[in-house]
Amino acid sequence: VRLSDLVEKPVYDQAGRSLGQIHDARLIQDGPVLSSGMASFRLHGVIAGNMAFGTRLGFDRGDVRGPFLFKWLFRFLGRNAVYITWGQIASIEGGRIVVVEPSGGFPKVRDMLGGSEATVTA
């Protein structure tokens, strides 16, 4: 699979409800060791939502701090963006991604990533 098979592709739950598009993918360097002696990156999850611009600039994550007005605006516009773990992706077919929604719904990105990336759990 390529990253481009995921990013900017529409996401639906199993009932056919649209969750927007995938905007970014979260990689963590915790995989098998590569020839360089470094651990490889593994794909843990993705961000999906309707407003892409602020996400592509990183305004919904803790490491982009300002300007305040932009951060507030983009976080407001992207308030419905959700974090989907790799295990919740049921299929990737024909440019369409189907996910399995947990009983309590997907966690909102702004709740998980607004302060620090370290608070995210896979």
Add this chain to the structure above:
Amino acid sequence: MGVGRELWAALSLLDRQLVDMDGILAGKVDDLELDHPADPDGLPIVTSILSGPGVLSHRMSPRVVGRLIDSWRRRRHPEYSGPARISFGVVKEIGINVELTVPRSDLCVSRLEDRVRDRIIGRIPGSRRGAG
């Protein structure tokens, strides 16, 4: 790069400049290739960086433009073996640029540039003279 580092692929990797071991620019990160592990519950592992014009067209419109360009290229150049595939094992550092531990000549990222040099620029009278 320390173990356990976290990054966002589109924000921190896509479209970043590749820099070889000698500090020479070696293309851009146009896409990433991930392999599924044998374990069905395992997470995909980033194995390669893809770089080159064919990859970018795939990103922009995989269904139409990317496939058209790929099929045209394969008909016209049967030796074409797909985009430049750079193993993630040669990545030294990910920052503003993506630094590599190998020279640009080992990466096959400049095939288009080489063809233009050999077939067009090289045929212009005087082009074989070295600059300076």
